[in-house]
Amino acid sequence: MARRRAPQRAPEPIRATSMWRVDQVFLARRGPRIEVTCSLVNDQGGLRNLSVTAPTEDPVQAVRHAARFIAGKGNVSGARQARLRWTREQATTEQDALIRDRLLEDEFLDEFEETLAAVRDQQR
Template identity: 85%
Template sequence: MARRRPVRAPEPLRATSMWRVDQVFLTRRGVRVEVTCSMVNDQGGLRNLSVTAPTDDPVQAVRHAARFIAGRGNVSSARQARVRWAREQTTTLQDELIRDRQLEDEFLDEFEETLSAVRDQQR
């Protein structure tokens, strides 16, 4: 007699997925900085969002990107997001591994400020 597999309840559908910023990559594009945010959700999905900041200052660029990402409404956190320069901006293989902790702090601070402002508006 054949064994029957137990019937599992299907996972509930979600109207929207909440995303978390995992990594942030910076790339110089002429006199501007392009910021690409790599995000994951709780089901293992991956999504990238890019924004070109109207400045060549990396600190201002990550702050601009943090405001853009946090303002979207379905991004829940950016804790432990790693900020790195994109591969084409590095000069040695070691450069690819280096995280910019100062830019990580700037990104997280601006992200949290914008996210709390968005939540205050929704109340």
């Protein structure tokens, strides 16, 4: 007697547009410029990194430049509670690698929110 197979569940569809959230921001000096890498997560556990090299060596201007770039993507919904740190090679001790730069976090979030509001206004 042949056994019947249990019906297979259809695989979950891949969402064409997934909303992402900024989780962490890393800064690294690359000569006279600063490279900013944003780690993004989505509601389904996906992870992706976006990097941009700011045309400046000023950290405040670099995070503002990166915030405009990331918020302008259109499918990044927020950056609340995003942690900002310098990369390990920029830290002089292991403890330095753990320290968050809260002032730069505020700069990033302010610029991100302003750009995101402008993008949403344009879409209306």
